[in-house]
Amino acid sequence: MFTESRFTMIVGAGPTGLTLARQLARHGVPYRIVERSERPFDGSRGKGLQPRTLEVLDDLGLIDRFLAAGADYPSLRAHVPGGHHDFRLDEWHEPTPSVPWPNLWMVPQWRTSELLAEGIPVEFGVGVTELEQEEGGVRVTLSTGEVVQARYVVGADGGRSTVRRALGVEFEGETHEEERLMIADVRLTGLDRDHWHVWPGSERGSFRLGLCPLPGGDWFQLTAPPTDLSPGQLVSSVDPSITVTEVGWRSEFRANIRMASRFRVGDVFLAGDAAHVHSPAGGQGLNTGIQDAYNLGWKIATGDERVLDTYEEERLPVAADVLGISTRLHRGHVDGSADAMRRDDPVLRQLSLNYRGGTLAAEHRSEPGAVRAGDRAPDSPLAEGHVFDLLRGPHATLLAFDWAGPLPELTVPIHHLQDPEGYAARAYDINGPTLVLVRPDNYVGCVTRDPADVAAYLKLIAIP
Missing domain, CATH: 3.30.9.10 (D-Amino Acid Oxidase, subunit A, domain 2)
Known part of the structure; x- marks a missing residue:
């Protein structure tokens, strides 16, 4: 008989696994993180952090460290016979009230991993050899011979994922040798x-x-x-x-372009390169993996089956879209397109990725604005501080716009926004008294003018 354990086993200590460990730690969820390599990765590999990833790092309390460790992408200098000419991958974007970090930021992957790993007890030289799902959890055999019983297992162990193979999940796509x-x-x-x-x-x-x-x-x-x-x-x-x-x-x-057919099998989840591998063109792979972990961490903390099911529901379509973008850019390089180096498609910044229409997107307005349930929650200056200051942390947050009516007792922070210049109302495209419930991963979960909808949504995401 399986003896239930509440800890989560994270397999793989790259940026995806480390982000998940940080998410679980701040939610108070016990975890172990193992890495089959003997030492941390020491190469530059995925060096570009997209604007949405910078927002994730801000929420995790790490943005200042990453800004100090990195730099803007320089312009490209093409050396041609007789001289050179300079150009940029993308035009420079000025920060706005709703997007504080609008440009791609360069940090070598070894440094990204090093910053994410601070305070995380990674077990190096330890891999997974077997998985066996049982009622209430997963029996995991480690390469050391140790057998442990985990409540959940997350495979963040790369494109050759042992976890994915143990699950028998197809890795669909193609490799161009x-x-x-x-x-x-x-x-x-x-x-x-x-x-x-x-x-x-x-x-x-x-x-x-x-x-x-x-x-x-x-x-x-x-x-x-x-x-x-x-x-x-x-x-x-x-x-x-x-x-x-x-x-x-x-x-x-x-050129290995593949995606897992499933991101969840029972109590085992796939994230990062274990779930999807991309061309490096466009700088999407590492960023998508970090956001997989950001999405999954708070859902594991709820332990609610309906909420956990939304991980695959939300992230698999995103990964498929990102894979399509990366592949298109890669083909441009292979085919020698004149604009193959351009990276000015705004989708690459990952600010427009959304979960609209999904289980956890409760839009109750008959005429929604430009920002609606399922979208990224934008920043905005307030009378004191910024919206991101209110959202930072593991909690869901209720933003009350122009709200004078009563509210039920809720277990999440409630902020009646002081917005004298109207920045927040414009950023969220709000007109009139409105309640905006932001999920723990800073996506808009519920938008309504009825407080009962907020209470119902909190029950939906298993927050009492």
Whole structure:
């Protein structure tokens, strides 16, 4: 007979698993996080943090650390015969009252993981070898020989996920073995750090070498098509005045574009690369994984089956859409499109991703505004502080706009907004007395003019 345990086993200590650990910790949910590698990842790999991810990091209390560790993306300098020309991946976006961090922010993945891991007791050198679902939980066999009984298991263990394979979940999609990219972290001399340097290939739209300066040190991320040349030889072949002095992490990416057919099987969940793998084009993969964890963490804390079911309901369609965007950008590179380097599609910033029409999106207005249930909750300056200051933390939050009537006793913070300049009303597109219940992951859950709807919604998301 299974002896029920309340802890959650997180398998994989990349950005997805670490974000989930932080989410569970602040909700007071016991967890263990194991990582089969012997040490933390030390490469730059996924280096771009999208605006929505920066908002997640703000909610987790980490935004200042990440802003100090990173930098804006530099303009690209294309080195062509006879000179060079400069351009940007995307135009610069000025912060607005509703979007405080509107631009892509560069932080090497090793540093992202390091910041997320602070205070998290990762068990390195420990993997999972077997899973067995039983009534009320999961029996997990670890590579150390230890057998534990977890209430839930979350596979955040990458594209070759042991957890996904143990579940027998299909990883649908395709791998293009012929489409590969070498990636390496290098130190070098003879090149300025004010630009992302690119050397085009001999054919129109082709690419020979890229060197992107990484913040927080003197490393560059090198990207290039596969070659028999070493990184040093390759760099010297495009410009003999540049000398590679050290090669750190190195890998070869292959075009592997896949998604799990299910994100939940019983008491086991898949998140991040274990659930979906993308082309690096567009900087979506790491960000989508972090937001998987952000969505799942508070739902595990409720322990409510209906709420847990909404993880797959909400995140699988998002992953499918993101996969489509990444694939489209990747094909542009492969096909040599003239605008293949452009990253100005606003969808890439992930601010418009929403859960409209889902189980946890209760829109009660007959004529909703531009922001409605299921959407990201925007920021806004108030008489004192900002909306994000009110939302920060593991709780759901009730925002009362122009509300003078009574409210029932609720177990969530209630804020009658002091909005003399009307910024918040414009950000939320509110007209007249309105109640906006924001979920713990800072998506709008319920919008109404009837307090009874708020009480009913809190019961729906298992908050008494």
